[in-house]
Amino acid sequence: MSSAPSTPAPAPSAGAPATPSGAPAATGSPFADVTASDAALRRYLHGLPGVDAVGLEARAAALGTRSIKTTAKAYAIDLAISMIDLTTLEGADTPGKVRSLCAKGISPDPTDRTAPKVAAICVYPDMVATAREALAGSGIHVASVATAFPAGRTALPVKLADTRDAVAAGADEIDMVIDRGAFLAGRYMAVFEEIRAVREACVRPDGSAAHLKVIFENGELSTYDNIRRASWLAMLAGADFIKTSTGKVAVNATPPNTLLMLEAVRDFRAATGTQIGVKPAGGIRTSKDAIKYLVLVNETAGANWLSPDWFRFGASSLLNDLLMQRQKLSTGRYSGPDYVTVD
Template sequence: MPTHAPAFADVTASDSTLRRFLHGLPGVDAVGLEARAAALGTRSIKTTAKAYAIDLAISMIDLTTLEGADTPGKVRALAAKAVHPDPTDRTTPSTAAVCVYPDMAAIAKEALKGSGVKVASVATAFPAGRAALDVKLADVRDAVAAGADEIDMVIDRGAFLSGRYLKVYEEIRAVKEAAGAARLKVIFETGELSTYDNIRRASWIGMIAGADFIKTSTGKVAVNATPANTLLMLEAVRDFREQTGVQVGVKPAGGIRTSKDAIKFLVLVNETVGEDWLDNHWFRFGASSLLNDLLLQRQKLATGRYSGPDYVTVD
């Protein structure tokens, strides 16, 4: 399957043609979008379906540490937890990836060797993205050289919000090329884009430019993933595949902390794009604390009682 849509060559020929296309997309009915997201969030998932959803959510987590105080020891411990989230129960699935800064990618790669868990690395001057393009591309190449299987880049929100859509598109294309075989997740920082119409436009820019995933947030601002903005992005990838045949993944990140939250997002996926996306190749959670609650809920389903907080490790 192709990783970008050459049919959009005319659309990306100039700033004016890209702007005309993006502003020609249907406007978002904010009230309707939020009402549908809220309604889907009331679905009740119980017993075997809940157990399935919990294991699926665990397998979709990009277990993340993105702090200035990160150390090799912390990354190795996180990698061990990603491979065996519950050491007392080896039937617990591994997470999808461990997400770290580029300077920790080699540590994560070594720790995850042979496990099947991917190394994801943020890049392009994460989280603000305020750097020259050559610096951003060097950041990407360093992460890939260190062993990153996936790159999580941030778009230039300043360029996007000032209407310089072609600059955003060209930067994504350049990062995609620099990433090589690594899968590319494009972060919009939806909390800074102000409107649902902007989120839809950013989604289409990312997909046209060759994103393998579109991602809500860095987790570093006040408003991160919400059911409504994730629903909007799911609708975008659905419409994009219908138009082009190209499937693009979605990654909500930031603020998803409980099993109840995660299951609500899985219902959104199932009801909006269907089973084709109910797999960690096409849907991820960007999270650090979510895994612990999923493990506690999983243990409750298995034993009928809740464990104390010391049942899970502190990340």
């Protein structure tokens, strides 16, 4: 894959300050004309360069062969732990299960207090208050899925009420799902306006706002071109993070589709000066997997994204493997299966 930007930025208006790459700086809105109408938005999204699928997959595979050893591996494992959105999104979730998960997020390895905390605990809206109370003073964020997760098949007022309830209960972050039906039907402005409306619903009475993560469900978007379009659409609408998937379908995060999204956030920052985060979710279960994704981040978007502020893993079982590998590095042996908790 070429390292050149994957999309052309709009031409700067006369007198507009420019970034070193020639794109307009983040003063004003360089994309205002792009989002002025449905026709303009469609024209822009379909004008994005087509994705070279062979090149994308080859680059993702090549980066996945990088060998990370000793101190670099130890650093990568701790970084990955600090990037986890530790998640429980089941119909059988109870307050006790959520409190247990929060305790694990605060102290992932009770036998080793040097283990870092996770970035967030992600739950359904009705469990936000429970998580908020359990995490008080820990510095760990409370994330909540919303907008009729995972299918998103309900009316906009219901989606907005879902979001407002989660924010009112204390959610620091909202993970929303886009209307894939509208997107696949080419109704891009409808998707854009829905993201904007949810973003407004994230604003608290004091004017602060929960961060908004926008989930595409890449497995349902089917093509790399659609994933690139969805990435730009969400960023133009004001997403703080773009997220691969819900973890509830057959195809979730993959190295190629995450690489494509990393290229998009890199190019968006070059064009606007605004940095957007990326969250792969679903199917990332081992330390080896997590380290491959960190290599993708470093080699594609750059070191500025190697932080929980800009990159997250949506995961539940990943943490256990990271802890077991962490112990292996420190003691030289693998622990037994009862070393980590199931939740």
